[in-house]
Amino acid sequence: MIDLDQHSSLGSALREALDTFANETCLIEADRDRERTRLTYSDFNHMALPLARALQDAEFRPNDRCAIIMTNQSKWLISAYALLYTGGVLVPLDYKLTAGEHLELLAHSKAKFLIIEYHLWRAITQHPEFANHKVKIVLVTEAPPTADLKGGFRWEEFRRKGDPNFINRKRDDWACIVYSSGTGGRPKGCVLTHNNYLEQCKSLTAWYPFWPGVRYLSILPTNHAIDFMVGFIGPFVCGACVVHLRTLRPEFVRDAFVRYKITYVSLVPLVLKNLERGIRGNFENLSPSKRFILDRLISLNKLLTRKRPNVPLSRNLLPQVHKAFGCELLALITGGAFIEPSTMQFFYDLGIPVANGYGLTEGGTALTLNDLKPFRADTVGKPLPGVELRILNPDADGIGEVAAKSATVMSHYLDDPELTAETIVDGWLLTGDLGRFEGTGHLQLFGRKKNMIVTEGGKNIYPEDIESAFEGIEIKEHCIFAANFIWPQKELGKEMLVLVLHPDLNQEVTTTILDDISARNRRLPDFKRVGGYLVWDKDFPRTASMKIKRNELAEQIRTSVESSAVKAL
Amino acid sequence: MTMRTPQQTTEEILDLAAAQFKVPRESLSPDDDFFKKLGIDSLQALSLLTRLEQHFNVELPDYELQGVTDFRTLAERIQSRL
Numbered sequence A: 001m002i003d004l005d006q007h008s009s010l011g012s013a014l015r016e017a018l019d020t021f022a023n024e025t026c027l028i029e030a031d032r033d034r035e036r037t038r039l040t041y042s043d044f045n046h047m048a049l050p051l052a053r054a055l056q057d058a059e060f061r062p063n064d065r066c067a068i069i070m071t072n073q074s075k076w077l078i079s080a081y082a083l084l085y086t087g088g089v090l091v092p093l094d095y096k097l098t099a100g101e102h103l104e105l106l107a108h109s110k111a112k113f114l115i116i117e118y119h120l121w122r123a124i125t126q127h128p129e130f131a132n133h134k135v136k137i138v139l140v141t142e143a144p145p146t147a148d149l150k151g152g153f154r155w156e157e158f159r160r161k162g163d164p165n166f167i168n169r170k171r172d173d174w175a176c177i178v179y180s181s182g183t184g185g186r187p188k189g190c191v192l193t194h195n196n197y198l199e200q201c202k203s204l205t206a207w208y209p210f211w212p213g214v215r216y217l218s219i220l221p222t223n224h225a226i227d228f229m230v231g232f233i234g235p236f237v238c239g240a241c242v243v244h245l246r247t248l249r250p251e252f253v254r255d256a257f258v259r260y261k262i263t264y265v266s267l268v269p270l271v272l273k274n275l276e277r278g279i280r281g282n283f284e285n286l287s288p289s290k291r292f293i294l295d296r297l298i299s300l301n302k303l304l305t306r307k308r309p310n311v312p313l314s315r316n317l318l319p320q321v322h323k324a325f326g327c328e329l330l331a332l333i334t335g336g337a338f339i340e341p342s343t344m345q346f347f348y349d350l351g352i353p354v355a356n357g358y359g360l361t362e363g364g365t366a367l368t369l370n371d372l373k374p375f376r377a378d379t380v381g382k383p384l385p386g387v388e389l390r391i392l393n394p395d396a397d398g399i400g401e402v403a404a405k406s407a408t409v410m411s412h413y414l415d416d417p418e419l420t421a422e423t424i425v426d427g428w429l430l431t432g433d434l435g436r437f438e439g440t441g442h443l444q445l446f447g448r449k450k451n452m453i454v455t456e457g458g459k460n461i462y463p464e465d466i467e468s469a470f471e472g473i474e475i476k477e478h479c480i481f482a483a484n485f486i487w488p489q490k491e492l493g494k495e496m497l498v499l500v501l502h503p504d505l506n507q508e509v510t511t512t513i514l515d516d517i518s519a520r521n522r523r524l525p526d527f528k529r530v531g532g533y534l535v536w537d538k539d540f541p542r543t544a545s546m547k548i549k550r551n552e553l554a555e556q557i558r559t560s561v562e563s564s565a566v567k568a569l
Numbered sequence B: 001m002t003m004r005t006p007q008q009t010t011e012e013i014l015d016l017a018a019a020q021f022k023v024p025r026e027s028l029s030p031d032d033d034f035f036k037k038l039g040i041d042s043l044q045a046l047s048l049l050t051r052l053e054q055h056f057n058v059e060l061p062d063y064e065l066q067g068v069t070d071f072r073t074l075a076e077r078i079q080s081r082l
Helices: A010-020 A041-057 A074-085 A099-109 A118-125 A194-207 A225-238 A250-259 A269-284 A288-304 A311-317 A319-324 A341-349 A417-423 A511-523 A550-560 B006-020 B034-038 B042-056 B071-079
Strands: A025-031 A034-040 A065-069 A089-092 A113-117 A137-141 A174-181 A188-193 A215-218 A241-245 A264-267 A331-334 A354-358 A388-392 A400-405 A428-437 A443-448 A477-482 A497-502 A532-535
Touching (some): A010 A074, A025 A074, A074 A089, A099 A188, A188 A194, A215 A250
Parallel strands (some): A264 A331
């Protein structure tokens, strides 16, 4: 691994890595069972530098912002490096958002350049607001030969000969603007500095090192803080290799473990549960005698790894299981959303350690991580080196809001000093999550103080952002809450949004109205849908500027009705 | 091979989805939200896509499913590639 203390920016650290590990493989890209690209660090450099030169010739200046909207692939990382090389600020956007949301965040971030895959760009060009976008230069990857790019340039042709000028940045300069939520209501653009990333990279690799020969399977979107760090910066500064898949179909993901001998992978709970389901299904199909032997071997493995993992031993005890994962897997990395402890324990008992952690974009990539000494499925691990955590106003059980102080905590929310001041107080990041420390120093989470949910796919959903989808229903007032915000459960998982309807006096909530609501709900992406509704018969409390006083309304509902009053949609 | 009409494509998708996720065929209609009606998550929806590819002999990139929730739109996406 290169010495990150010698560097003040991501561009500079990556530049040294590309030199140091020139002959190592850095990227493999596969589509289904076809391998499309395999690059060494030297090849990567030769693809990125002409792009950096072309960007500079097109007047991309230090501190200019460039958005990237792409699925996980080599061109994502090549583009990102070219941008960091020229001193730019990256705006990684979630490719799963709609075209309208992309336009909204492009405007909010004031991105001057945009690098985007063709099918996503095509959707944006068909949006009614397309003509109003302010992006100066758009580079489109993988466009069909005859496609009309509506003013965009082909990424593959956008390159110039001649050395680009390397622009170094200072530690406190902006590296990325990452949206932790943010459409509809109030975009939350987390401004993360070079220092945030370099320090996070140091602390994560101290516990989970990479080295040349390690292969990381990149499945979580690269715009997400976890994959950006663990599927780009981390492996690159250590000379490891990142494997990208152009499809997320479970069957191809499973094959990839074996074909590419994967060492680490990060997964969201949804994918982890899917894997568990598949393995359990295979176990069910075994003959009773084989199943008996397997169960004994799992018990033995459990016993021998109760204090710490011993992956080589587990591979010998349970060779068939480990063969299905390619025999090189060292750990599954998870985070970003609640995971059933039983799912994590299931993998651990098979000798596949699960490195689960806790973090939020505002705090960098991760604040805590399981150090596996021993593995604790019921916690989110211990604070990473350099991270200080505190529980604010603990109740009798020791549960309170988790606050964090760390070099990885973001600089601020873009163009929102008010929200920044509410979120970072006296240098402490208020996470809005409720937790408690165990005597062993492990953090346990118990729910959320803030009005939001995190889906099994790891997405943060803020109810305010969805309310506009129900604008125009034949109901006097409506408002959306996270169920757990109204009725705190002190547990995570099974999170749901509730639509509160306040009809006019004597107005009935008819099936026509409910059909309209259901139809609108269906038009939302599946992870943003409301799970149930509640009819409320009082006026919503509002501020002078007519904004709903959400805390007050939640309090009124909490004291009047039980959560069982919520009807399914 | 004779060309399928959009209606035929939709019907065949409904048949395959009903068989794959073991729900009564008559309970499904073109405008249904397949996540909700079949009770599936996005990964299971992708595996439905694989089944449909085999049946219609087309290759559908994952992104064809992005933003699609009902059978009719899914059928349109497939029809355009037949």
